[in-house]
Amino acid sequence: MNQPFIRNHQYNLIKKQIRLLQQTCQTVYDPKVVKSVRENAQARIAEAFPEAIGPQTEILEAFLRYDSEEQFRDYLLSLEPYLEEFPRTTEAQLKKLFPKVKKLKLPDLSAIDFRYVTYLGWLDIATNKQFLAYPLGGKLVGVEGRFTPTHKKGTCFVCKKQEEVALFTAVTKSKPANASPDYYKAIGNYLCVNGEACNRNITELAALENFVSDIIK
Known part of the structure:
Protein backbone atom coordinates (compact mmCIF):
# COMPACT_ATOMS: atom_id res chain seq x y z
CA MET A 1 0.00 0.00 0.00
CA ASN A 2 1.20 3.50 -0.81
CA GLN A 3 -1.63 5.56 0.67
CA PRO A 4 -0.22 8.31 2.93
CA PHE A 5 -1.38 8.00 6.53
CA ILE A 6 1.34 9.59 8.66
CA ARG A 7 0.80 13.24 9.60
CA ASN A 8 3.68 15.54 10.38
CA HIS A 9 3.26 15.49 14.17
CA GLN A 10 3.11 11.69 14.10
CA TYR A 11 6.27 11.50 12.02
CA ASN A 12 8.01 13.76 14.52
CA LEU A 13 6.95 11.43 17.32
CA ILE A 14 8.28 8.42 15.42
CA LYS A 15 11.61 10.19 14.85
CA LYS A 16 11.83 11.02 18.55
CA GLN A 17 11.25 7.41 19.55
CA ILE A 18 13.60 6.01 16.91
CA ARG A 19 16.41 8.36 17.94
CA LEU A 20 15.98 7.38 21.58
CA LEU A 21 16.10 3.71 20.64
CA GLN A 22 19.13 4.25 18.41
CA GLN A 23 20.98 6.02 21.21
CA THR A 24 20.10 3.20 23.59
CA CYS A 25 21.32 0.55 21.15
CA GLN A 26 24.62 2.40 20.77
CA THR A 27 25.31 3.13 24.44
CA VAL A 28 23.57 0.49 26.55
CA TYR A 29 24.83 -3.08 26.73
CA ASP A 30 22.11 -4.55 28.91
CA PRO A 31 19.71 -6.38 26.52
CA LYS A 32 16.86 -6.03 29.01
CA VAL A 33 17.15 -2.25 28.94
CA VAL A 34 17.28 -2.19 25.13
CA LYS A 35 14.26 -4.47 24.99
CA SER A 36 12.34 -2.19 27.36
CA VAL A 37 13.13 0.93 25.32
CA ARG A 38 12.20 -0.87 22.11
CA GLU A 39 8.86 -1.99 23.55
CA ASN A 40 8.19 1.50 24.89
CA ALA A 41 8.85 2.99 21.44
CA GLN A 42 6.44 0.48 19.93
CA ALA A 43 3.76 1.40 22.47
CA ARG A 44 4.19 5.17 22.05
CA ILE A 45 3.96 4.91 18.27
CA ALA A 46 0.93 2.64 18.49
CA GLU A 47 -0.81 5.20 20.73
CA ALA A 48 -0.31 7.82 18.02
CA PHE A 49 -2.02 5.61 15.42
CA PRO A 50 -5.15 4.19 17.11
CA GLU A 51 -6.81 3.57 13.74
CA ALA A 52 -3.87 1.88 12.01
CA ILE A 53 -4.86 -1.17 9.99
CA GLY A 54 -2.79 -4.31 9.33
CA PRO A 55 -0.42 -3.08 6.58
CA GLN A 56 0.03 0.26 8.33
CA THR A 57 0.91 -1.47 11.59
CA GLU A 58 3.51 -3.55 9.76
CA ILE A 59 5.09 -0.39 8.38
CA LEU A 60 5.10 1.29 11.78
CA GLU A 61 6.66 -1.73 13.50
CA ALA A 62 9.33 -2.50 10.91
CA PHE A 63 11.95 -0.80 13.10
CA LEU A 64 11.61 -3.47 15.81
CA ARG A 65 14.19 -5.69 14.16
CA TYR A 66 16.77 -2.92 13.68
CA ASP A 67 19.64 -1.90 15.92
CA SER A 68 22.17 0.06 13.84
CA GLU A 69 22.30 3.76 12.98
CA GLU A 70 22.13 3.00 9.26
CA GLN A 71 19.08 0.78 9.66
CA PHE A 72 17.22 3.38 11.69
CA ARG A 73 18.11 6.11 9.21
CA ASP A 74 16.88 4.00 6.30
CA TYR A 75 13.72 3.19 8.22
CA LEU A 76 12.84 6.87 8.67
CA LEU A 77 13.53 7.48 4.98
CA SER A 78 11.25 4.56 4.09
CA LEU A 79 8.36 6.33 5.82
CA GLU A 80 8.51 9.43 3.62
CA PRO A 81 6.19 8.02 0.90
CA TYR A 82 3.54 7.59 3.60
CA LEU A 83 3.62 11.19 4.85
CA GLU A 84 0.26 12.92 4.55
CA GLU A 85 0.58 16.49 3.30
CA PHE A 86 -0.93 19.54 4.92
CA PRO A 87 -3.93 20.51 2.75
CA ARG A 88 -2.63 22.29 -0.31
CA THR A 89 -3.65 25.92 -0.25
CA THR A 90 -3.24 28.99 -2.41
Missing part, protein backbone atom coordinates in the same frame (compact mmCIF):
# COMPACT_ATOMS: atom_id res chain seq x y z
CA GLU A 91 -2.56 32.63 -1.64
CA ALA A 92 -6.18 33.41 -2.53
CA GLN A 93 -7.43 30.85 -0.02
CA LEU A 94 -5.22 32.26 2.72
CA LYS A 95 -6.43 35.79 2.01
CA LYS A 96 -10.02 34.60 2.47
CA LEU A 97 -9.12 33.45 5.97
CA PHE A 98 -8.17 37.01 6.92
CA PRO A 99 -10.62 39.24 4.98
CA LYS A 100 -10.13 42.25 7.26
CA VAL A 101 -6.36 42.39 6.65
CA LYS A 102 -6.00 44.61 3.59
CA LYS A 103 -2.29 44.08 2.91
CA LEU A 104 -1.79 40.56 4.17
CA LYS A 105 1.80 39.41 4.09
CA LEU A 106 1.89 35.79 2.98
CA PRO A 107 4.49 33.03 3.25
CA ASP A 108 6.22 31.76 0.12
CA LEU A 109 4.05 28.71 -0.50
CA SER A 110 6.30 27.47 -3.32
CA ALA A 111 9.15 27.02 -0.85
CA ILE A 112 7.16 24.88 1.59
CA ASP A 113 7.32 21.09 1.72
CA PHE A 114 3.78 20.40 2.91
CA ARG A 115 4.67 16.92 4.13
CA TYR A 116 6.38 18.51 7.11
CA VAL A 117 3.67 21.01 8.03
CA THR A 118 1.16 20.69 10.85
CA TYR A 119 0.14 24.34 10.72
CA LEU A 120 1.13 27.29 8.58
CA GLY A 121 2.50 30.10 10.71
CA TRP A 122 4.11 33.34 9.66
CA LEU A 123 4.97 36.80 10.97
CA ASP A 124 4.41 40.30 9.69
CA ILE A 125 7.11 42.24 11.50
CA ALA A 126 5.86 45.59 10.17
CA THR A 127 2.49 45.23 11.92
CA ASN A 128 3.53 43.04 14.87
CA LYS A 129 1.04 40.43 13.68
CA GLN A 130 1.31 36.66 13.64
CA PHE A 131 -0.91 34.43 11.52
CA LEU A 132 -1.83 30.76 11.73
CA ALA A 133 -3.69 28.54 9.31
CA TYR A 134 -4.80 25.12 10.49
CA PRO A 135 -7.24 22.44 9.19
CA LEU A 136 -9.50 22.18 12.25
CA GLY A 137 -12.05 19.42 11.80
CA GLY A 138 -11.13 19.19 8.13
CA LYS A 139 -11.80 22.89 7.46
CA LEU A 140 -8.94 25.34 7.02
CA VAL A 141 -9.30 28.18 9.52
CA GLY A 142 -7.19 31.21 10.29
CA VAL A 143 -6.09 32.85 13.53
CA GLU A 144 -4.68 36.36 13.61
CA GLY A 145 -2.97 37.75 16.67
CA ARG A 146 -0.44 40.19 18.00
CA PHE A 147 3.03 38.95 18.78
CA THR A 148 5.29 40.42 21.41
CA PRO A 149 8.92 39.27 21.03
CA THR A 150 10.69 38.02 24.14
CA HIS A 151 14.15 37.87 22.51
CA LYS A 152 14.90 34.74 24.48
CA LYS A 153 14.14 31.05 24.53
CA GLY A 154 11.10 29.68 26.27
CA THR A 155 8.74 26.73 26.11
CA CYS A 156 6.38 26.87 23.13
CA PHE A 157 2.83 25.90 24.06
CA VAL A 158 2.41 24.02 20.78
CA CYS A 159 5.58 21.95 20.42
CA LYS A 160 6.64 21.96 24.11
CA LYS A 161 10.27 22.62 23.11
CA GLN A 162 12.72 25.31 24.12
CA GLU A 163 12.87 27.73 21.19
CA GLU A 164 12.86 31.47 20.69
CA VAL A 165 9.28 32.42 21.48
CA ALA A 166 6.96 35.39 21.26
CA LEU A 167 3.77 36.04 23.21
CA PHE A 168 1.01 35.36 20.70
CA THR A 169 -2.26 37.02 21.72
CA ALA A 170 -5.50 36.58 19.80
CA VAL A 171 -9.02 37.85 20.47
CA THR A 172 -11.79 35.26 20.66
CA LYS A 173 -14.83 35.64 18.44
CA SER A 174 -17.29 34.41 21.04
CA LYS A 175 -19.11 36.76 23.41
CA PRO A 176 -21.43 36.14 26.37
CA ALA A 177 -25.08 36.71 25.61
CA ASN A 178 -25.23 39.82 27.80
CA ALA A 179 -21.85 41.24 26.77
CA SER A 180 -21.47 44.94 26.02
CA PRO A 181 -20.66 46.01 22.43
CA ASP A 182 -17.03 46.72 23.33
CA TYR A 183 -16.49 43.38 25.10
CA TYR A 184 -13.55 41.28 24.04
CA LYS A 185 -11.48 38.45 25.45
CA ALA A 186 -7.89 37.80 24.47
CA ILE A 187 -6.00 34.54 24.88
CA GLY A 188 -2.22 34.55 24.92
CA ASN A 189 0.42 31.85 24.77
CA TYR A 190 4.12 31.66 24.06
CA LEU A 191 4.64 30.38 20.52
CA CYS A 192 7.73 29.68 18.45
CA VAL A 193 8.87 32.65 16.39
CA ASN A 194 10.14 30.20 13.79
CA GLY A 195 7.16 28.23 12.47
CA GLU A 196 9.41 25.76 10.66
CA ALA A 197 11.16 24.84 13.89
CA CYS A 198 7.83 24.43 15.63
CA ASN A 199 6.58 22.13 12.87
CA ARG A 200 9.74 20.03 13.20
CA ASN A 201 9.16 19.63 16.93
CA ILE A 202 5.42 19.18 17.37
CA THR A 203 4.35 15.65 18.35
CA GLU A 204 0.74 16.17 19.49
CA LEU A 205 -2.18 18.38 18.50
CA ALA A 206 -4.25 18.94 21.64
CA ALA A 207 -2.76 22.28 22.70
CA LEU A 208 -2.89 23.73 19.18
CA GLU A 209 -6.41 22.53 18.45
CA ASN A 210 -7.74 23.75 21.80
CA PHE A 211 -6.22 27.18 21.23
CA VAL A 212 -7.55 27.52 17.69
CA SER A 213 -10.97 26.26 18.75
CA ASP A 214 -11.13 28.74 21.64
CA ILE A 215 -10.33 31.62 19.29
CA ILE A 216 -12.69 30.88 16.42
CA LYS A 217 -15.71 29.40 18.23
Whole structure:
Protein backbone atom coordinates (compact mmCIF):
# COMPACT_ATOMS: atom_id res chain seq x y z
CA MET A 1 0.00 0.00 0.00
CA ASN A 2 1.20 3.50 -0.81
CA GLN A 3 -1.63 5.56 0.67
CA PRO A 4 -0.22 8.31 2.93
CA PHE A 5 -1.38 8.00 6.53
CA ILE A 6 1.34 9.59 8.66
CA ARG A 7 0.80 13.24 9.60
CA ASN A 8 3.68 15.54 10.38
CA HIS A 9 3.26 15.49 14.17
CA GLN A 10 3.11 11.69 14.10
CA TYR A 11 6.27 11.50 12.02
CA ASN A 12 8.01 13.76 14.52
CA LEU A 13 6.95 11.43 17.32
CA ILE A 14 8.28 8.42 15.42
CA LYS A 15 11.61 10.19 14.85
CA LYS A 16 11.83 11.02 18.55
CA GLN A 17 11.25 7.41 19.55
CA ILE A 18 13.60 6.01 16.91
CA ARG A 19 16.41 8.36 17.94
CA LEU A 20 15.98 7.38 21.58
CA LEU A 21 16.10 3.71 20.64
CA GLN A 22 19.13 4.25 18.41
CA GLN A 23 20.98 6.02 21.21
CA THR A 24 20.10 3.20 23.59
CA CYS A 25 21.32 0.55 21.15
CA GLN A 26 24.62 2.40 20.77
CA THR A 27 25.31 3.13 24.44
CA VAL A 28 23.57 0.49 26.55
CA TYR A 29 24.83 -3.08 26.73
CA ASP A 30 22.11 -4.55 28.91
CA PRO A 31 19.71 -6.38 26.52
CA LYS A 32 16.86 -6.03 29.01
CA VAL A 33 17.15 -2.25 28.94
CA VAL A 34 17.28 -2.19 25.13
CA LYS A 35 14.26 -4.47 24.99
CA SER A 36 12.34 -2.19 27.36
CA VAL A 37 13.13 0.93 25.32
CA ARG A 38 12.20 -0.87 22.11
CA GLU A 39 8.86 -1.99 23.55
CA ASN A 40 8.19 1.50 24.89
CA ALA A 41 8.85 2.99 21.44
CA GLN A 42 6.44 0.48 19.93
CA ALA A 43 3.76 1.40 22.47
CA ARG A 44 4.19 5.17 22.05
CA ILE A 45 3.96 4.91 18.27
CA ALA A 46 0.93 2.64 18.49
CA GLU A 47 -0.81 5.20 20.73
CA ALA A 48 -0.31 7.82 18.02
CA PHE A 49 -2.02 5.61 15.42
CA PRO A 50 -5.15 4.19 17.11
CA GLU A 51 -6.81 3.57 13.74
CA ALA A 52 -3.87 1.88 12.01
CA ILE A 53 -4.86 -1.17 9.99
CA GLY A 54 -2.79 -4.31 9.33
CA PRO A 55 -0.42 -3.08 6.58
CA GLN A 56 0.03 0.26 8.33
CA THR A 57 0.91 -1.47 11.59
CA GLU A 58 3.51 -3.55 9.76
CA ILE A 59 5.09 -0.39 8.38
CA LEU A 60 5.10 1.29 11.78
CA GLU A 61 6.66 -1.73 13.50
CA ALA A 62 9.33 -2.50 10.91
CA PHE A 63 11.95 -0.80 13.10
CA LEU A 64 11.61 -3.47 15.81
CA ARG A 65 14.19 -5.69 14.16
CA TYR A 66 16.77 -2.92 13.68
CA ASP A 67 19.64 -1.90 15.92
CA SER A 68 22.17 0.06 13.84
CA GLU A 69 22.30 3.76 12.98
CA GLU A 70 22.13 3.00 9.26
CA GLN A 71 19.08 0.78 9.66
CA PHE A 72 17.22 3.38 11.69
CA ARG A 73 18.11 6.11 9.21
CA ASP A 74 16.88 4.00 6.30
CA TYR A 75 13.72 3.19 8.22
CA LEU A 76 12.84 6.87 8.67
CA LEU A 77 13.53 7.48 4.98
CA SER A 78 11.25 4.56 4.09
CA LEU A 79 8.36 6.33 5.82
CA GLU A 80 8.51 9.43 3.62
CA PRO A 81 6.19 8.02 0.90
CA TYR A 82 3.54 7.59 3.60
CA LEU A 83 3.62 11.19 4.85
CA GLU A 84 0.26 12.92 4.55
CA GLU A 85 0.58 16.49 3.30
CA PHE A 86 -0.93 19.54 4.92
CA PRO A 87 -3.93 20.51 2.75
CA ARG A 88 -2.63 22.29 -0.31
CA THR A 89 -3.65 25.92 -0.25
CA THR A 90 -3.24 28.99 -2.41
CA GLU A 91 -2.56 32.63 -1.64
CA ALA A 92 -6.18 33.41 -2.53
CA GLN A 93 -7.43 30.85 -0.02
CA LEU A 94 -5.22 32.26 2.72
CA LYS A 95 -6.43 35.79 2.01
CA LYS A 96 -10.02 34.60 2.47
CA LEU A 97 -9.12 33.45 5.97
CA PHE A 98 -8.17 37.01 6.92
CA PRO A 99 -10.62 39.24 4.98
CA LYS A 100 -10.13 42.25 7.26
CA VAL A 101 -6.36 42.39 6.65
CA LYS A 102 -6.00 44.61 3.59
CA LYS A 103 -2.29 44.08 2.91
CA LEU A 104 -1.79 40.56 4.17
CA LYS A 105 1.80 39.41 4.09
CA LEU A 106 1.89 35.79 2.98
CA PRO A 107 4.49 33.03 3.25
CA ASP A 108 6.22 31.76 0.12
CA LEU A 109 4.05 28.71 -0.50
CA SER A 110 6.30 27.47 -3.32
CA ALA A 111 9.15 27.02 -0.85
CA ILE A 112 7.16 24.88 1.59
CA ASP A 113 7.32 21.09 1.72
CA PHE A 114 3.78 20.40 2.91
CA ARG A 115 4.67 16.92 4.13
CA TYR A 116 6.38 18.51 7.11
CA VAL A 117 3.67 21.01 8.03
CA THR A 118 1.16 20.69 10.85
CA TYR A 119 0.14 24.34 10.72
CA LEU A 120 1.13 27.29 8.58
CA GLY A 121 2.50 30.10 10.71
CA TRP A 122 4.11 33.34 9.66
CA LEU A 123 4.97 36.80 10.97
CA ASP A 124 4.41 40.30 9.69
CA ILE A 125 7.11 42.24 11.50
CA ALA A 126 5.86 45.59 10.17
CA THR A 127 2.49 45.23 11.92
CA ASN A 128 3.53 43.04 14.87
CA LYS A 129 1.04 40.43 13.68
CA GLN A 130 1.31 36.66 13.64
CA PHE A 131 -0.91 34.43 11.52
CA LEU A 132 -1.83 30.76 11.73
CA ALA A 133 -3.69 28.54 9.31
CA TYR A 134 -4.80 25.12 10.49
CA PRO A 135 -7.24 22.44 9.19
CA LEU A 136 -9.50 22.18 12.25
CA GLY A 137 -12.05 19.42 11.80
CA GLY A 138 -11.13 19.19 8.13
CA LYS A 139 -11.80 22.89 7.46
CA LEU A 140 -8.94 25.34 7.02
CA VAL A 141 -9.30 28.18 9.52
CA GLY A 142 -7.19 31.21 10.29
CA VAL A 143 -6.09 32.85 13.53
CA GLU A 144 -4.68 36.36 13.61
CA GLY A 145 -2.97 37.75 16.67
CA ARG A 146 -0.44 40.19 18.00
CA PHE A 147 3.03 38.95 18.78
CA THR A 148 5.29 40.42 21.41
CA PRO A 149 8.92 39.27 21.03
CA THR A 150 10.69 38.02 24.14
CA HIS A 151 14.15 37.87 22.51
CA LYS A 152 14.90 34.74 24.48
CA LYS A 153 14.14 31.05 24.53
CA GLY A 154 11.10 29.68 26.27
CA THR A 155 8.74 26.73 26.11
CA CYS A 156 6.38 26.87 23.13
CA PHE A 157 2.83 25.90 24.06
CA VAL A 158 2.41 24.02 20.78
CA CYS A 159 5.58 21.95 20.42
CA LYS A 160 6.64 21.96 24.11
CA LYS A 161 10.27 22.62 23.11
CA GLN A 162 12.72 25.31 24.12
CA GLU A 163 12.87 27.73 21.19
CA GLU A 164 12.86 31.47 20.69
CA VAL A 165 9.28 32.42 21.48
CA ALA A 166 6.96 35.39 21.26
CA LEU A 167 3.77 36.04 23.21
CA PHE A 168 1.01 35.36 20.70
CA THR A 169 -2.26 37.02 21.72
CA ALA A 170 -5.50 36.58 19.80
CA VAL A 171 -9.02 37.85 20.47
CA THR A 172 -11.79 35.26 20.66
CA LYS A 173 -14.83 35.64 18.44
CA SER A 174 -17.29 34.41 21.04
CA LYS A 175 -19.11 36.76 23.41
CA PRO A 176 -21.43 36.14 26.37
CA ALA A 177 -25.08 36.71 25.61
CA ASN A 178 -25.23 39.82 27.80
CA ALA A 179 -21.85 41.24 26.77
CA SER A 180 -21.47 44.94 26.02
CA PRO A 181 -20.66 46.01 22.43
CA ASP A 182 -17.03 46.72 23.33
CA TYR A 183 -16.49 43.38 25.10
CA TYR A 184 -13.55 41.28 24.04
CA LYS A 185 -11.48 38.45 25.45
CA ALA A 186 -7.89 37.80 24.47
CA ILE A 187 -6.00 34.54 24.88
CA GLY A 188 -2.22 34.55 24.92
CA ASN A 189 0.42 31.85 24.77
CA TYR A 190 4.12 31.66 24.06
CA LEU A 191 4.64 30.38 20.52
CA CYS A 192 7.73 29.68 18.45
CA VAL A 193 8.87 32.65 16.39
CA ASN A 194 10.14 30.20 13.79
CA GLY A 195 7.16 28.23 12.47
CA GLU A 196 9.41 25.76 10.66
CA ALA A 197 11.16 24.84 13.89
CA CYS A 198 7.83 24.43 15.63
CA ASN A 199 6.58 22.13 12.87
CA ARG A 200 9.74 20.03 13.20
CA ASN A 201 9.16 19.63 16.93
CA ILE A 202 5.42 19.18 17.37
CA THR A 203 4.35 15.65 18.35
CA GLU A 204 0.74 16.17 19.49
CA LEU A 205 -2.18 18.38 18.50
CA ALA A 206 -4.25 18.94 21.64
CA ALA A 207 -2.76 22.28 22.70
CA LEU A 208 -2.89 23.73 19.18
CA GLU A 209 -6.41 22.53 18.45
CA ASN A 210 -7.74 23.75 21.80
CA PHE A 211 -6.22 27.18 21.23
CA VAL A 212 -7.55 27.52 17.69
CA SER A 213 -10.97 26.26 18.75
CA ASP A 214 -11.13 28.74 21.64
CA ILE A 215 -10.33 31.62 19.29
CA ILE A 216 -12.69 30.88 16.42
CA LYS A 217 -15.71 29.40 18.23
